[in-house]
Amino acid sequence: DGGITQSPKYLFRKEGQNVTLSCEQNLNHDAMYWYRQDPGQGLRLIYYSQIVNDFQKGDIAEGYSVSREKKESFPLTVTSAQKNPTAFYLCASSSGGHQETQYFGPGTRLLVL
Amino acid sequence: QKEVEQNSGPLSVPEGAIASLNCTYSDRGSQSFFWYRQYSGKSPELIMFIYSNGDKEDGRFTAQLNKASQYVSLLIRDSQPSDSATYLCAVTLYGGATNKLIFGTGTLLAVQP
Numbered sequence: 440d441g442g443i444t445q446s447p448k449y450l451f452r453k454e455g456q457n458v459t460l461s462c463e464q465n466l467n468h469d470a471m472y473w474y475r476q477d478p479g480q481g482l483r484l485i486y487y488s489q490i491v492n493d494f495q496k497g498d499i500a501e502g503y504s505v506s507r508e509k510k511e512s513f514p515l516t517v518t519s520a521q522k523n524p525t526a527f528y529l530c531a532s533s534s535g536g537h538q539e540t541q542y543f544g545p546g547t548r549l550l551v552l
Numbered sequence: 553q554k555e556v557e558q559n560s561g562p563l564s565v566p567e568g569a570i571a572s573l574n575c576t577y578s579d580r581g582s583q584s585f586f587w588y589r590q591y592s593g594k595s596p597e598l599i600m601f602i603y604s605n606g607d608k609e610d611g612r613f614t615a616q617l618n619k620a621s622q623y624v625s626l627l628i629r630d631s632q633p634s635d636s637a638t639y640l641c642a643v644t645l646y647g648g649a650t651n652k653l654i655f656g657t658g659t660l661l662a663v664q665p
Contacts, residue, residue, distance in 0.1 A: 472653075481556070481640070481655035482596075497652075529595055539644075540586065541653055543595040 442466065443544035445530050450549045452517065452524060460515045460547045462530030468542075469535035471513035475499060476527040488513055489535060517549065525551050555579060556643050558656035566664050571628040573659050575641030578622070584644035585617055585624045590658065591637045599639070600626065631663045 443464045452458045462471065470489050474482040484497030488507040502521025507513055513532075517524045528547045533539040557576050565571045573587075584603055588596035602608045602615040602624065614627040624643075628635055638658040645652045 479560075479657065481657040484652065487652075539584075540598060540601055542598065543588075546595045 443530060443532055443542060445528075445544040445547050447547060448545070450547055451552050452549060453552050455519045457516055457518050458549070460517070460528055460530075460549070462513045462515065462544055463511055464513075464530075464532045464544075465511060466532055466534075466542070467510075468532035469510070470533045470539065471507070472531040472533075472541060473497075473503070473505065473513070473515045474529045474531065476529060482529060485515065524549055555645075555654045556641055556656040558639075558641050558659045560657060561660040562662045563659055564662045564664060565631050567631060567633060569631050571631045571635065571661055571663070573626040573628070573639050573641075573661065575624045575626075575656055576622055577624070577641075577643045577654075579643070579645055580619075580622065582622075582643045582645060585615070586642040586644075586653070587613075587615060587624075587626045588640040588642060589635075589637045590640055596640055628661075631661075633663045633665050636661055636663045 446461045472487040473485040476482050483499050485503050486505040488494035491510050494505050494507050504516045530544040531541040533541045555578050586601045587599040589599050590596045600615045602617045605617050605619050608615045612629045616625045638660050640658045641656040642653050
């Protein structure tokens, strides 16, 4: 089955800890994205990557880091510098280019202990 | 001014009625418009996209775009309780080689049996 997978479904972070959220896609999409969703707010873009080994900051990149070593994978690390990490994290991918459509993975809910 | 605005709702309609969801956007250069449905605790799923002025129909769903008024809407005919969800409007802003998808905060639709 083609699609986007995210793991884990739930993640608990302790004070001062870095945690990494996984995102994998087998849709052969060039572009991948990370969003954060907070209650009552729209999705906000954290980072995006249009091609392997290249990525750009989105609107709220502070406290996060990413890598894009493979086309299929775009992991997101939530660092200890992110002081309010509790949120629903969504990974998306698209084929790239204009008029592209983004498809979402099932999401990871991050909670702080 | 928010880039993409939606009434947060809840919009309550009886089963079998037409639900009308509205969205306005601020950037006149926007070219691609998307409607996503998001059930509580789940990730967004694509309902429809529209690029040209006018109407686009897909089953019970109709997207309407008016670029002059910077307005896009989604009509759901014969509404069902299973349509109860938050509907997110998203607009693509083009900036050079990169495209950004800007989301509204969503409208909560409640279909009453």
